[in-house]
Amino acid sequence: MSARSAGDGAAPVVLQPASWPRPSGYAHGVRADGSLVCVAGQIGWDERGRFASGEIAGQVERALRNVVAVLAEAGAKPEHVTRMTWYVTDKRAYLDNQRAIGEAYRRVMGRWFPAMSVVAVAALLEDEALVEIEATAVVPAPFGNYQP
Numbered sequence: 001m002s003a004r005s006a007g008d009g010a011a012p013v014v015l016q017p018a019s020w021p022r023p024s025g026y027a028h029g030v031r032a033d034g035s036l037v038c039v040a041g042q043i044g045w046d047e048r049g050r051f052a053s054g055e056i057a058g059q060v061e062r063a064l065r066n067v068v069a070v071l072a073e074a075g076a077k078p079e080h081v082t083r084m085t086w087y088v089t090d091k092r093a094y095l096d097n098q099r100a101i102g103e104a105y106r107r108v109m110g111r112w113f114p115a116m117s118v119v120a121v122a123a124l125l126e127d128e129a130l131v132e133i134e135a136t137a138v139v140p141a142p143f144g145n146y147q148p
Contacts, residue, residue: 012082012114012138025102026116030082032138037074041087041132042066043124051128056093057100060086063133064108071137078109080137084116087132091120094131 015029016022043066044059045051053059068078088094094101114135124132 011079011140023113025105026113028115030115032080032082032140034080034138034140035074037071037076037080037137037139039067039070039135039137041134042070043126043129043132045126045129054128054130055097056088056090056130057097057104059130060101060133061104061108063131064105067133067135068108071135074137074139076137076139079112080139081109081112081114081135082138083114083136085134086116086118087121087124088118089121089123089130094118094120 012030012032014027015031017028020028042063044053044062045066046062051059052062067081067084071077071080124130
């Protein structure tokens with residue numbers, strides 16, 4: 001599939017080379033035009049800095065909700081996310097809980113799957129954190145409620 005124009009306020013476009021297998025749960029690439037929104041790594045704690053879950057799927061859901069909260073500050077929504085990088089402290093826990101993680105993802109982000117990487121790391125800065133998620137979004141004009 002070739003990219004159609006993402007100009008004129010259109011939604012991001014998934015880039016899928018015709019001869020490549022379609023990925024599950026992410027896109028090979030995304031093209032978008034608009035205002036760039038960069039979301040710093042979000043972990044699975046609430047607005048008071050407390051972890052409600054010690055399980056990876058619960059922390060993924062909360063981290064994604066935190067990403068969405070930051071996006072909203074720029075008038076962005078989950079469907080504007082073009083790239084995500086996930087850092088996980090336990091590769092086996094991530095792989096063993098993919099179904100629950102996928103369900104948590106869809107509850108928060110819907111069925112939009114941006115370009116995504118998952119990286120296993122030795123640790124995160126917060127000892128209780130099992131996952132940290134960074135996001136990049138592109139908000140098409142007009143920029144929603146955002147007022148620079």
